[in-house]
Amino acid sequence: MNPDYSATNHAFDSEESPAADTNGKVDDINIQPEVFQSINESKSLPEKNELGLLYKLEDRPAWHLSAFLGIQHCFLAIGGLIGMPLLLAPRMCMTDTAVGYLGRAMVLNSLFFIAGILTFLQTTFGTRLPILQGGSFTFLPSTLAILALPHNTCPLGPVNPNITNGSFLYNDTDGMLVDGTELWQRRMREIQGAIAVASVVEFVLAITGAIGFLMRFIGPLTVAPSIALIGLSLFNAASYNASGQWGIAVFTIVVLIIFSQYMRNIKLPVPVYTRSKGCHVVKTNFFKLFPVLITIVLSWLLCLILTETGALPDNPNEVGYRGRTDVRISVLQNSPWFRFPYPGQWGLPTVSGAGVAGMLAGVLAGIVESIGDYYACARMSGAPPIPEHAINRGLAIEGFGCILAGVIGTGTGSTSYSENIGAIGISRVGSRRVLQVAGVIFFIVGMLGKFGAVLVLIPDPVIGGLFCVMFGMIAAVGLSNLQHVDLNSARNLFIIGFSIFMGLMVPIWVTANSKAIDTGNKQVDQIFLVLLETSIFVGGALGAILDNTIPGTPEERGLTSWNKASLEFESENMPAAEYKKYKKRMENCYNLPFSTKWRFSKYIPILPEFRKKQHDEDENTQL
Numbered sequence: 001m002n003p004d005y006s007a008t009n010h011a012f013d014s015e016e017s018p019a020a021d022t023n024g025k026v027d028d029i030n031i032q033p034e035v036f037q038s039i040n041e042s043k044s045l046p047e048k049n050e051l052g053l054l055y056k057l058e059d060r061p062a063w064h065l066s067a068f069l070g071i072q073h074c075f076l077a078i079g080g081l082i083g084m085p086l087l088l089a090p091r092m093c094m095t096d097t098a099v100g101y102l103g104r105a106m107v108l109n110s111l112f113f114i115a116g117i118l119t120f121l122q123t124t125f126g127t128r129l130p131i132l133q134g135g136s137f138t139f140l141p142s143t144l145a146i147l148a149l150p151h152n153t154c155p156l157g158p159v160n161p162n163i164t165n166g167s168f169l170y171n172d173t174d175g176m177l178v179d180g181t182e183l184w185q186r187r188m189r190e191i192q193g194a195i196a197v198a199s200v201v202e203f204v205l206a207i208t209g210a211i212g213f214l215m216r217f218i219g220p221l222t223v224a225p226s227i228a229l230i231g232l233s234l235f236n237a238a239s240y241n242a243s244g245q246w247g248i249a250v251f252t253i254v255v256l257i258i259f260s261q262y263m264r265n266i267k268l269p270v271p272v273y274t275r276s277k278g279c280h281v282v283k284t285n286f287f288k289l290f291p292v293l294i295t296i297v298l299s300w301l302l303c304l305i306l307t308e309t310g311a312l313p314d315n316p317n318e319v320g321y322r323g324r325t326d327v328r329i330s331v332l333q334n335s336p337w338f339r340f341p342y343p344g345q346w347g348l349p350t351v352s353g354a355g356v357a358g359m360l361a362g363v364l365a366g367i368v369e370s371i372g373d374y375y376a377c378a379r380m381s382g383a384p385p386i387p388e389h390a391i392n393r394g395l396a397i398e399g400f401g402c403i404l405a406g407v408i409g410t411g412t413g414s415t416s417y418s419e420n421i422g423a424i425g426i427s428r429v430g431s432r433r434v435l436q437v438a439g440v441i442f443f444i445v446g447m448l449g450k451f452g453a454v455l456v457l458i459p460d461p462v463i464g465g466l467f468c469v470m471f472g473m474i475a476a477v478g479l480s481n482l483q484h485v486d487l488n489s490a491r492n493l494f495i496i497g498f499s500i501f502m503g504l505m506v507p508i509w510v511t512a513n514s515k516a517i518d519t520g521n522k523q524v525d526q527i528f529l530v531l532l533e534t535s536i537f538v539g540g541a542l543g544a545i546l547d548n549t550i551p552g553t554p555e556e557r558g559l560t561s562w563n564k565a566s567l568e569f570e571s572e573n574m575p576a577a578e579y580k581k582y583k584k585r586m587e588n589c590y591n592l593p594f595s596t597k598w599r600f601s602k603y604i605p606i607l608p609e610f611r612k613k614q615h616d617e618d619e620n621t622q623l
Contacts, residue, residue: 022192045360054333055431056382057130057589063437067538069429070437073443075293077134077417081111082455083470084135086463087237087364091147092187092411095156096316097168097434099180101331103501105452107188110341111410112137113446118401118414122344123432127386128590129377130424130435133401134416137474138369138536139362141233141507145524145533146355148511149526152187185346188409192346192356195413196406203399204390209605211367218368219549220481220558222491225499226365226540227478231471232504233535238471242464244322245312252465260291292466299462300325337455341446345405354524360535365401366415370398372417373543380421381430383589390590394604485558492556495546503539506532 009240055061061069061583085107094100111134146152151173158168159177172178172186242249267283306312307324313323346604374394378386386394402413445451474549485492510517510532517528531537547557554560591608601609 017389026421028117028269044282051601055429055434057128057162057430057432059431060433061429061431066431066434067441068435069434070441073132073435074441077115077132078293078354079457081115081134081237082108083463083467084137085111085410086458087140087234087241087467088147089184090141090240091144091154092168092184092191094184094328095158095168095180098330098334099168100184100294101328102334102453103181103184105331105335105449105456106341106345106451107409107411108410108452108455109339110345110450111412111446112403112442112452113225113341114401114405114408114410116441116446117404118397118445119442120436121401122394122397122416123350123435123439123590125393126397127374127377127390128432128592129374129383129386129390129431130381130432131377131394131421132417132435132438133374133398133414133415135232135405135412136362136366137230137412138227138365138415139195139412142194142362142530142534142535144234144237145358145507146191146194147187148353148533149529150514152190155183165217165337169299177233185504188346188411189348190352190355191348191411192349192409193351194359194406196349196355196403197351198359199399199406199413201399202363202367202402203396205367206394206396206399207606209388209610211371211390211395212388212393214367215371217544217548219547220484220562221495222540222543223368223372224478224481224542225249225496225503226536227369227481228475228500229503229535230478231474231476232500233507234471238417238464238467240464241460241467242377243319244460244464245320246461248299248303248323248459248461248466249307251302252295252487253460253468255298256291256295256466256469259287259294260267263287264291295466296458296462299465300458303459308319317611325457325459327459328457331456332450336449338447339449341408342434346409347405349409352526354526354530357544358534358537361531361534361540363412365536365540366398366402366413366472367395370395370416373421374510376590377416377421377424380424383430387586387590389606389608389610392610396606400449405492412592420510436440452569482558484561486556487554489552491552495543495550499539499543499546502542503535506538507535 060066085104089100089104093102115132115134119131122131122133123129153173155170157170158170158180160169168180169177170180170183174185178186205214241524264287266287268286269281269283271279271281303323304325305313307326312320312324314324321327363496371391374386374391378384398414398416405412405414510529514529517525517532519525519528587608596606596607596609598609601607604610
């Protein structure tokens with residue numbers, strides 16, 4: 001999950017459709033000048049629909065326009081992508097040395113590389129919706145719980161602190177004397193194995209069609225505490241980074257709030273040239289599209305000024321040192337220009353029962369979140385509600401992607417990015433080709449070692465300020481699912497409050513009293529530790545159990561409203577003639593780019609022929 005600070009909030013804003021003059025030219029539109037110029041000059045501009053889309057799902061903009069819009073989607077996702085590795089670095093014992101900084105850069109490149117591959121696969125063979133794939137925050141609580149196990153505790157310092165060549169050695173918890181590289185890579189391998197094995201469950205559930213059965217027991221009262229606890233449980237990580245220099249962190253927070261909330265509807269005049277109108281001015285919602293990037297640049301510039309003027313201390317032991325821009329400059333010099341991420345690049349992944357059990361909570365939370373994103377993306381791109389076979393196929397791609405992320409080693413799994421769905425509502429472009437291009441761009445960027453190194457240079461207080469807003473948004477997105485339930489019901493209020501409170505309290509208590517769990521079996525103890533230290537497992541499990549056992553009507557539980565977005569609700573009772581047109585549109589949007597009309601296709605849950613509707617049977621009978 002990766003909610004944005006601007007686009008997600010406005011994904012469903014009821015803005016007016018782009019106005020067109022008598023010549024069919026578009027004016028005063030919320031897209032960039034280059035896009036405006038390309039659209040004006042395009043002879044294949046599709047007709048606007050009820051959503052005001054310039055390009056619908058199946059439409060193919062010109063390649064130069066697709067490239068620009070693809071780059072825009074990449075920029076929107078960068079803020080979320082860089083968060084995971086930089087947040088996990090201290091817990092994974094990536095020390096504040098040249099070795100640790102280089103490790104962060106390589107993990108970042110691997111994350112972009114995976115995002116590119118999975119985005120292309122998802123848009124071409126998965127749901128076929130314009131959805132960008134990237135690192136998921138739903139795995140973070142489980143990952144942090146695994147890294148909190150006693151054998152993953154980071155050493156206090158190197159055994160040779162006065163070394164001058166950078167080859168620090170550490171006494172690891174397993175009694176081995178290791179260098180800084182092996183120190184973090186051993187922990188990464190344990191995370192890799194947990195993600196890869198747990199994600200097999202998602203892949204199997206998807207290709208067997210068992211997701212539908214599982215979703216019967218998952219409603220808003222399960223999803224709301226699960227997702228909200230992802231943000232609420234990470235306040236320590238945000239505080240750690242922001243405490244590097246609170247002044248810079250507060251500046252970052254204030255600037256981000258101003259751009260994403262107060263200035264989101266301010267349109268900047270931009271001069272452009274088109275052959276049809278010559279030199280003229282168009283207005284763009286620049287702050288609405290790129291508040292995170294603008295904030296990072298301004299905060300980074302502030303840190304540079306404070307560094308060059310000597311306002312920030314050069315002593316690593318003083319407060320404010322982590323706000324300097326020259327702390328990690330060596331990583332830019334040491335990182336290679338080109339590097340191809342490959343399976344096993346950090347060594348052979350290791351598998352533990354505790355790690356897999358804990359990571360399953362993140363996998364299940366990711367499944368629920370992605371299904372919601374699929375319906376939202378279909379609505380924003382002007383497509384019919386996504387059918388069952390496409391949901392199964394999309395989750396199968398995500399499951400495969402998480403397995404691939406585990407094998408290659410990104411420190412987290414993969415999911416759909418909500419802010420890029422919101423960007424469709426802003427740019428009015430819902431074409432899948434644009435996201436296919438974005439996937440290719442991320443794939444290429446993932447092999448540019450210097451790119452990841454530049455992102456590692458962002459000072460900690462800037463990242464901390466972004467985290468404060470980001471994690472707050474994640475919590476709010478989770479709570480937004482409560483719009484479906486009856487909040488006047490004492491039953492619902494009890495489930496919500498108890499699930500969230502216990503999801504916060506139990507992990508804190510277990511972390512402070514880990515030795516209190518003693519079953520006599522070390523492996524079983526570790527499984528209990530990881531599960532009980534994972535807030536989304538505690539809160540989500542309590543929410544699911546209570547919601548499915550305490551009596552309540554479907555309307556009271558929010559299930560009626562929750563299920564309205566499903567394909568069955570939209571199409572079950574359609575007249576045969578209307579459904580025929582509906583089905584043709586469905587096929588254009590969701591069928592695979594090759595024929596799947598095989599003898600046993602109707603038994604394969606990821607194929608379009610799976611479980612034909614009664615309308616099809618009636619149609620065949622009439623023929």
